[in-house]
Amino acid sequence: MSLLRMEEITKRFPGVVANDQVDLVLEEGEIHALLGENGSGKSTLMNMLYGIYRPDAGRILLRDKEVQFSSPTDAISAGIGMVHQHFMLVPTMTVTENVILGLKEQKGRWNPLLDTRGAEKRINALAEQYGLDIEPNARVWQLPVGAQQRVEILKSLYRNAEILVLDEPTAVLAPKEVEHLIEVLRNLARSGKSIIFISHKLNEVIQLADRVSVLRNGVLSGQVDVADATASQLAEMMVGRQVETPKKKPRKSGETILTTANLVVKDDRSLIAVDDLTFDLAKGEIFGVAGVDGNGQKELTEAIAGVRSIESGNLEISGLSKSRGKRFREIGHVTEDRHQTGVVLPFSLWENYALKVCGTPPYGNWLNMNTGVMQEQTRAAIDQFSIKATGPDVAMSTLSGGNQQKVVLARELALDPKLLLAAQPTRGLDVGAAEYVHERLLSARDSGMAIMLISTELEEVLALSDRIMVMYEGKSMGLVDASQASREMLGLMMAGVSLENIENGMSQ
Amino acid sequence: MEAFFSVLDADFFSATLRLTTPLLFATLGGILNERAGVINIGLEGTMLMAALIGVFGAWFSGSAWFGLFTGILIGGLIAWIHAFVSISLKANQIVSGAAINLIGVGLSSFLIRIVFGLKDQQRVVPHFEPVSVPYLSDIPLIGPILFQQHSLVYVALLLVPIMWVILFRTRWGLMITSVGEHPEASATVGINPLRTRYIAVILSGALAGAGGAFLSLGQLHFFQDEMVAGRGFIALAAVIFARWNPVGALIACLIFGGADALQFRGQAAGLAVPHQFMLMFPYVLTLAILVVVGGKSQGPAAIGQPYSKG
Ligand SMILES: Nc1ncnc2c1ncn2[C@@H]1O[C@H](COP(=O)(O)OP(=O)(O)OP(=O)(O)O)[C@@H](O)[C@H]1O
Ligand SMILES: [Mg+2]
Numbered sequence: 095m096s097l098l099r100m101e102e103i104t105k106r107f108p109g110v111v112a113n114d115q116v117d118l119v120l121e122e123g124e125i126h127a128l129l130g131e132n133g134s135g136k137s138t139l140m141n142m143l144y145g146i147y148r149p150d151a152g153r154i155l156l157r158d159k160e161v162q163f164s165s166p167t168d169a170i171s172a173g174i175g176m177v178h179q180h181f182m183l184v185p186t187m188t189v190t191e192n193v194i195l196g197l198k199e200q201k202g203r204w205n206p207l208l209d210t211r212g213a214e215k216r217i218n219a220l221a222e223q224y225g226l227d228i229e230p231n232a233r234v235w236q237l238p239v240g241a242q243q244r245v246e247i248l249k250s251l252y253r254n255a256e257i258l259v260l261d262e263p264t265a266v267l268a269p270k271e272v273e274h275l276i277e278v279l280r281n282l283a284r285s286g287k288s289i290i291f292i293s294h295k296l297n298e299v300i301q302l303a304d305r306v307s308v309l310r311n312g313v314l315s316g317q318v319d320v321a322d323a324t325a326s327q328l329a330e331m332m333v334g335r336q337v338e339t340p341k342k343k344p345r346k347s348g349e350t351i352l353t354t355a356n357l358v359v360k361d362d363r364s365l366i367a368v369d370d371l372t373f374d375l376a377k378g379e380i381f382g383v384a385g386v387d388g389n390g391q392k393e394l395t396e397a398i399a400g401v402r403s404i405e406s407g408n409l410e411i412s413g414l415s416k417s418r419g420k421r422f423r424e425i426g427h428v429t430e431d432r433h434q435t436g437v438v439l440p441f442s443l444w445e446n447y448a449l450k451v452c453g454t455p456p457y458g459n460w461l462n463m464n465t466g467v468m469q470e471q472t473r474a475a476i477d478q479f480s481i482k483a484t485g486p487d488v489a490m491s492t493l494s495g496g497n498q499q500k501v502v503l504a505r506e507l508a509l510d511p512k513l514l515l516a517a518q519p520t521r522g523l524d525v526g527a528a529e530y531v532h533e534r535l536l537s538a539r540d541s542g543m544a545i546m547l548i549s550t551e552l553e554e555v556l557a558l559s560d561r562i563m564v565m566y567e568g569k570s571m572g573l574v575d576a577s578q579a580s581r582e583m584l585g586l587m588m589a590g591v592s593l594e595n596i597e598n599g600m601s602q
Numbered sequence: 603m604e605a606f607f608s609v610l611d612a613d614f615f616s617a618t619l620r621l622t623t624p625l626l627f628a629t630l631g632g633i634l635n636e637r638a639g640v641i642n643i644g645l646e647g648t649m650l651m652a653a654l655i656g657v658f659g660a661w662f663s664g665s666a667w668f669g670l671f672t673g674i675l676i677g678g679l680i681a682w683i684h685a686f687v688s689i690s691l692k693a694n695q696i697v698s699g700a701a702i703n704l705i706g707v708g709l710s711s712f713l714i715r716i717v718f719g720l721k722d723q724q725r726v727v728p729h730f731e732p733v734s735v736p737y738l739s740d741i742p743l744i745g746p747i748l749f750q751q752h753s754l755v756y757v758a759l760l761l762v763p764i765m766w767v768i769l770f771r772t773r774w775g776l777m778i779t780s781v782g783e784h785p786e787a788s789a790t791v792g793i794n795p796l797r798t799r800y801i802a803v804i805l806s807g808a809l810a811g812a813g814g815a816f817l818s819l820g821q822l823h824f825f826q827d828e829m830v831a832g833r834g835f836i837a838l839a840a841v842i843f844a845r846w847n848p849v850g851a852l853i854a855c856l857i858f859g860g861a862d863a864l865q866f867r868g869q870a871a872g873l874a875v876p877h878q879f880m881l882m883f884p885y886v887l888t889l890a891i892l893v894v895v896g897g898k899s900q901g902p903a904a905i906g907q908p909y910s911k912g
Contacts (some may be wrong), residue, residue, distance in 0.1 A: 165789075166789070167791075178790075180786070182786060182787035182790045184787055184788075185783065185903070186783055187783070195777070195791050196773075196774065196776075196778070196788065196793045199773065200773060206772045206773070206774075207771050207772060208776070253658065256611075489715070527611065
């Protein structure tokens with residue numbers, strides 16, 4: 095008897111079949127990875143398991159008993175927990191409050207006061223049992239992403255989840271946090287919980303999963319034991335061809351376009367986020383900024399993009415127009431949180447495209463928008479980036495996460511900017527799409543674009559950058575030539591050890 | 603200057619508490635609906651209608667308490683309409699609230715003339731009298747201020763800790779806060795954001811209704827056109843000043859109530875300031891306070907945004 099069987103699940107959206115007779119079997123204590131290209135239907139399948147969507151056809155069986163979920167509440171009470179790509183936590187509340195939200199945790203039958211003490215005890219016990227590092231009294235907004243994710247996991251465990259679904263859990267995590275998560279998931283599986291996780295990172299899948307199911311265009315294209323598979327095999331199953339790592343040509347020297355000196359920038363809470371940064375960036379260069387999320391990268395990029403004022407120090411960009419409006423269009427800006435700052439979800443694809451390009455010929459001028467051209471260009475971008483969408487008129491919100499990201503990239507590259515600020519450009523992209531984006535970035539560099547690549551992923555930074563700066567708590571831990579950098583060294587710097595100290599061997 | 607300080611006597615403090623009470627009811631109500639993510643600028647109109655219906659209720663039943671009850675009822679009813687328009691129909695909450703205010707002004711002055719007749723509009727109805735708490739009211743200074751008030755004053759003061767406990771120490775409080783901050787997240791743990799918002803808005807209307815009925819039945823003893831005189835709007839400011847916290851509401855309302863009392867006392871003491879300036883005082887203070895604290899305070903994240911499933 096299997097714990098969970100999803101049988102011949104079909105789900106259609108207007109114009110697309112997101113899932114076409116998909117079968118998925120999950121055993122007790124198993125870690126099951128769900129792989130597939132962007133838009134292949136992974137999130138949709140999991141949302142049906144969690145009661146967010148209802149399948150058009152097919153059955154879901156839990157321990158051989160058919161179940162029907164009409165809401166997440168049903169799924170939760172059947173022992174299914176889900177950690178979404180976008181966390182479902184209330185930022186102003188404490189960890190404990192978030193965990194017990196909606197539950198009847200009161201002091202007594204007739205005493206409606208919240209039993210926070212009792213809840214905390216249980217939270218601590220669960221945290222200890224599974225090795226989750228958590229602070230019950232902290233407010234969620236104060237926690238780094240990794241910790242927020244642990245709160246989500248805890249929330250499910252607290253509700254006695256037997257099956258835990260994680261949608262791209264590692265996309266937002268720093269390498270250290272990924273290790274912690276993997277440890278936690280292993281502990282969970284060891285004590286009998288079953289896990290389904292979606293990921294685009296093949297090495298993690300191989301490291302963690304027992305079995306892998308691969309979706310392609312909504313159809314189950316394969317199911318293998320991880321023991322029998324290699325990363326390149328999995329990649330081929332996903333995208334139907336071999337995936338290669340990008341080759342970097344030697345760099346041509348170009349003139350400096352961006353210089354900063356002792357730059358200080360504050361964040362939304364008026365705390366210093368960028369602390370005394372001095373660096374420069376030249377045309378035809380990819381300047382990598384590595385570091386764990388939330389160490390000032392966002393504020394730095396926003397300051398350069400001109401959407402955040404600087405506190406002190408110097409920030410100069412040469413060769414751009416004086417006019418503020420034109421300047422905005424000469425800088426490409428791929429923001430790290432696409433939902434908050436990258437796209438307008440209810441707008442159509444071409445309207446999202448228009449946001450940036452609308453005033454610039456041939457897309458239009460100061461008065462007039464040339465909608466035809468913009469739709470045409472959006473259609474072209476859909477082809478080039480192989481965006482899974484039925485056309486330029488569909489709403490952004492109907493696209494899968496990775497495909498939304500591709501639209502942003504296409505838009506920001508559309509005007510051929512002189513300076514491109516690319517924060518997490520391949521976050522949520524499948525290996526094939528990531529390969530394409532890497533190629534695009536490299537060819538843009540070769541044709542003279544200055545690119546600042548902000549990424550938490552060391553592989554990406556190492557493969558693309560010419561020089562790499564590591565940020566920690568707003569400060570630079572050092573600037574190295576990519577040819578001289580190694581994973582270990584960058585990892586240490588990301589943890590706050592400065593380059594000097596590493597070179598002096600004082601890191602112990 | 604001396605004349606100014608001479609007004610700060612027991613009467614002044616007693617009047618402060620009395621004038622604070624209707625504001626406090628409305629502000630606590632405002633906190634409730636805003637925490638749940640619904641903005642209700644219709645508090646003013648709601649209070650006005652409740653003041654009117656309270657007068658009718660008291661007149662026809664002969665009991666001030668029944669009048670209060672009808673005031674609360676009409677407050678809840680009006681809020682229910684606001685809830686329906688802004689939560690179910692997902693219409694603009696500001697427009698819906700503004701409509702309540704406009705209709706409130708017109709309808710109340712129409713109804714008072716219809717029901718009591720043109721000549722007898724300001725008919726005095728059965729009303730609340732201050733009650734003296736035995737022994738305690740004999741304490742000098744403190745006694746008359748704290749223990750010779752209308753019973754509703756005590757109710758309003760008691761509501762402050764009660765609401766604080768409900769909001770911060772019970773699961774209902776968590777539910778209300780969560781649907782105002784992140785309704786999608788609440789929905790995933792089985793809370794019904796729509797229903798929770800409905801309840802919060804209706805209760806808030808009932809509270810504003812109590813405030814309105816207190817204005818007519820506790821202070822004026824009759825109904826007068828536009829007698830709420832902007833207190834519903836001051837309550838909206840007080841919500842922000844209070845940072846959506848009932849204890850803050852008490853402080854904010856005491857400040858505004860004090861300003862109001864000062865203004866009355868100033869007029870009575872015959873200060874050499876035109877009385878129009880005196881009348882302006884509480885409102886100018888409201889503006890000034892909002893300028894100072896308004897920009898910095900951060901309200902519920904999902905305020906004003908209708909929630910729709912999936
Ligand atoms: N609400 C919706 N309305 C219309 N189409 C949708 C909706 N949700 C998803 N789709 C479509 O269904 C398909 C599958 O989307 P899904 O989000 O499941 O992909 P995914 O495998 O999770 O991709 P990614 O790796 O990019 O997250 C896509 O073509 C997407 O555009
Ligand atoms: Mg997805």
